[in-house]
Amino acid sequence: MSGLSVQSLCFTYGAKQALDGVSFDVAPGEFCALLGPNGAGKSTLMSLLTRLFTTQQGRIRGAGHDLARTPRKALAQIGVVFQQTTLDLDLSVYRNLSYFAALHGISGREAHDRIMAALERLDMADRAHERARDLNGGHRRRTEIARCLIHRPSVLLLDEPTVGLDAAARRAITDHVHDLTSTEGLTVLWATHLSDEVRDSDRLIVLHQGRILADGNCGALRGPTPLPDYFLTLTGASA
Numbered sequence: 001m002s003g004l005s006v007q008s009l010c011f012t013y014g015a016k017q018a019l020d021g022v023s024f025d026v027a028p029g030e031f032c033a034l035l036g037p038n039g040a041g042k043s044t045l046m047s048l049l050t051r052l053f054t055t056q057q058g059r060i061r062g063a064g065h066d067l068a069r070t071p072r073k074a075l076a077q078i079g080v081v082f083q084q085t086t087l088d089l090d091l092s093v094y095r096n097l098s099y100f101a102a103l104h105g106i107s108g109r110e111a112h113d114r115i116m117a118a119l120e121r122l123d124m125a126d127r128a129h130e131r132a133r134d135l136n137g138g139h140r141r142r143t144e145i146a147r148c149l150i151h152r153p154s155v156l157l158l159d160e161p162t163v164g165l166d167a168a169a170r171r172a173i174t175d176h177v178h179d180l181t182s183t184e185g186l187t188v189l190w191a192t193h194l195s196d197e198v199r200d201s202d203r204l205i206v207l208h209q210g211r212i213l214a215d216g217n218c219g220a221l222r223g224p225t226p227l228p229d230y231f232l233t234l235t236g237a238s239a
């Protein structure tokens with residue numbers, strides 16, 4: 001299938017088991033929130049999905065391509081926003097995106113058109129020539145999301161993309177990314193430890209201590225229980 005497919009993924013750091021038999025599929029156009037407390041294994045999973053780490057056990061397919069067997073094809077279909085910002089703060093928004101476009105072999109008019117379309121998509125076109133250092137945290141994040149659209153991936157991976165942002169910026173970014181699933185059909189895996197970023201209509205996967213504790217429609221899973229309470233009860237944490 002296209003979208004994202006993870007089968008029986010296990011990963012250890014020495015004796016520490018960070019992921020223990022993780023399996024799930026995200027359908028094309030689906031927004032899937034991967035909700036887990038600190039240490040759940042979210043970043044480890046993201047590192048495997050982006051091939052920063054090599055899979056020890058299990059299988060990953062991105063847009064139908066096996067990440068271990070055909071990594072270039074799989075990675076060409078994947079856009080990533082890492083937890084830590086990876087913008088060059090001394091370059092303008094536009095230059096950050098054009099550098100990324102060049103890395104993907106996209107140049108000239110084609111690069112310009114894609115950059116402006118991506119910036120417009122994130123309501124960032126009027127800031128194209130501002131220096132990244134001069135942007136607030138929310139606008140830096142939007143720039144990174146625009147950048148990961150340049151090579152036209154079908155799957156977006158976002159690892160706690162709202163860390164350190166205020167409530168309004170977090171809302172703007174979650175709205176933008178939800179919009180990308182409904183209007184562009186992008187498949188999204190959104191890792192977070194913040195339950196208020198998850199909507200009832202989202203697919204929800206709860207990860208804890210390297211294992212999936214729940215997987216399904218968020219509203220159906222939580223029922224009448226507020227999501228923070230459902231999440232805390234499931235993970236055995238105290239408020």
Ligand SMILES: Nc1ncnc2c1ncn2[C@@H]1O[C@H](COP(=O)(O)OP(=O)(O)OP(=O)(O)O)[C@@H](O)[C@H]1O
Nearest residue numbers: 013016018036037038039040041042043044045193
């Ligand atoms: N390099 C490492 N060496 C040893 N253990 C590690 C290493 N990196 C992560 N771990 C452990 O693996 C487990 C999963 O960590 P991971 O960073 O993937 O969780 P996370 O859900 O992303 O947490 P956070 O929300 O704090 O970023 C944790 O118990 C963590 O302590």
